[in-house]
Amino acid sequence: MMPKINPRQMAQAMKRLGIQQVEIPATEVIIRTADKELFIENPQVSKVNMMGQETLQIVGEIRERELSSTPEISEADVKTVMEQAHVSEEEAKRAIEENGGDLAAAILSFQK
Numbered sequence: 001m002m003p004k005i006n007p008r009q010m011a012q013a014m015k016r017l018g019i020q021q022v023e024i025p026a027t028e029v030i031i032r033t034a035d036k037e038l039f040i041e042n043p044q045v046s047k048v049n050m051m052g053q054e055t056l057q058i059v060g061e062i063r064e065r066e067l068s069s070t071p072e073i074s075e076a077d078v079k080t081v082m083e084q085a086h087v088s089e090e091e092a093k094r095a096i097e098e099n100g101g102d103l104a105a106a107i108l109s110f111q112k
Helices: 007-016 075-085 089-098 103-111
Strands: 019-024 028-032 036-050 053-066
Touching: 007 019, 075 089, 075 103, 089 103
Parallel strands: none
Antiparallel strands: 019 036, 028 036, 036 053
């Protein structure tokens, strides 16, 4: 159990120890991993510098979202593949999907 400490005294003690803390006015924090995203809403973010080592402290409401492995295909991408490879819209979409959204690879797949 921590006794109540005066915030001013705490700040002075941290300064003597070489610890600097700065509040960051963030509105949302997103952390991306290989398979999901973590959204932290209404965050309280502090950047702490302790003897040259910077760390972030984040407190807030956490939500998770799985990442889709299917690439988003825009009309411009489809049109580009159609024009460059001289193929139909369906063939262009299929090639883009098969090549993970890589337009160059999709175009080259028709030149084999």
